[in-house]
Amino acid sequence: MAHFTDPKHLLSEQYNDDAKLNVRLALHERFGTNPYAWHRWVFDQMSMLPGDTVLEIGCGSGALWLKNRDRLPEPNRCTLSDFSLGMVTTSRQALSEAGFEPRFAGADGQALPFAAGTFDVVIANHMLYHVPNRAQAIDEFRRVLRPGGRMYAATNGRNHMHELVGAFADRIDDLDEFGLESGVGQLERSFLNVEVRRYDDALAITEVAPALAYIRSVWPDGVVAEEELDRLRASIESAIASEGAYHVTKDAGLLIATR
Numbered sequence: 001m002a003h004f005t006d007p008k009h010l011l012s013e014q015y016n017d018d019a020k021l022n023v024r025l026a027l028h029e030r031f032g033t034n035p036y037a038w039h040r041w042v043f044d045q046m047s048m049l050p051g052d053t054v055l056e057i058g059c060g061s062g063a064l065w066l067k068n069r070d071r072l073p074e075p076n077r078c079t080l081s082d083f084s085l086g087m088v089t090t091s092r093q094a095l096s097e098a099g100f101e102p103r104f105a106g107a108d109g110q111a112l113p114f115a116a117g118t119f120d121v122v123i124a125n126h127m128l129y130h131v132p133n134r135a136q137a138i139d140e141f142r143r144v145l146r147p148g149g150r151m152y153a154a155t156n157g158r159n160h161m162h163e164l165v166g167a168f169a170d171r172i173d174d175l176d177e178f179g180l181e182s183g184v185g186q187l188e189r190s191f192l193n194v195e196v197r198r199y200d201d202a203l204a205i206t207e208v209a210p211a212l213a214y215i216r217s218v219w220p221d222g223v224v225a226e227e228e229l230d231r232l233r234a235s236i237e238s239a240i241a242s243e244g245a246y247h248v249t250k251d252a253g254l255l256i257a258t259r
């Protein structure tokens with residue numbers, strides 16, 4: 001099943017609002033072992049100079065900006081975009097309540113409504129694996145960047161969370177198509193100096209319900225059978241009882257490239 005890159009599924013079931021995304025973010029926030037939070041680390045890796053124009057593509061719930069409130073760039077030089085208008089509405093409201101009012105746009109990464117060379121920085125975190133025509137999107141990211149501009153794309157490595165999701169990964173044909181390993185060559189066709197930086201983290205899960213909610217937030221109803229979820233529940237309960245936690249590998253990071 002190729003639901004991971006099916007825009008109809010993504011817009012109607014997955015990203016019509018931020019509910020499912022927040023279930024996944026919450027698992028990482030509650031049970032991640034690295035006390036230095038992911039969105040803080042991502043922000044640290046990015047070079048945003050005063051006066052830079054910044055475009056985020058696939059901004060989701062706006063978490064990158066909400067978690068870095070103390071060091072935000074000038075709002076009138078930042079544009080946050082997403083192809084889901086539900087996400088645009090949610091992130092606009094959350095950021096406005098947090099006192100940050102950048103520009104917003106509803107935009108598909110494969111056809112960006114911006115002139116060539118408009119931005120100094122393009123950010124596309126955990127979204128390129130959802131794009132059916134990734135080569136076209138990557139060309140678009142290059143087009144809207146000025147020469148010398150920086151492109152940041154967070155994604156996951158092949159081993160990411162395999163203890164939790166590995167048993168069901170075969171139900172998503174297109175899961176690993178833009179990862180920390182497979183993304184490098186794709187970016188190198190349009191960008192220079194592609195670099196991979198990994199975030200050091202793991203999950204020590206001490207409650208069953210958030211782990212099962214994570215699975216339910218990724219796979220559409222019925223794709224993972226209730227008996228499979230029962231087996232997973234039993235493994236997690238047993239690990240929590242014997243070791244205090246269910247341990248899950250994480251392998252997320254950032255691809256960084258120059259136009």
Ligand SMILES: C[S@@+](CC[C@H](N)C(=O)[O-])C[C@H]1O[C@@H](n2cnc3c(N)ncnc32)[C@H](O)[C@@H]1O
Pocket residue numbers: 010015021057058059060061062063064081082083084087107108109110124125126127130131
């Ligand atoms: C996994 S979420 C990541 C959200 C955010 N960047 C983050 O890291 O928390 C993926 C986001 O990309 C958006 N998205 C998926 N396909 C897209 C496309 N073709 N163009 C623009 N946004 C897209 C989704 O609506 C969703 O908000």
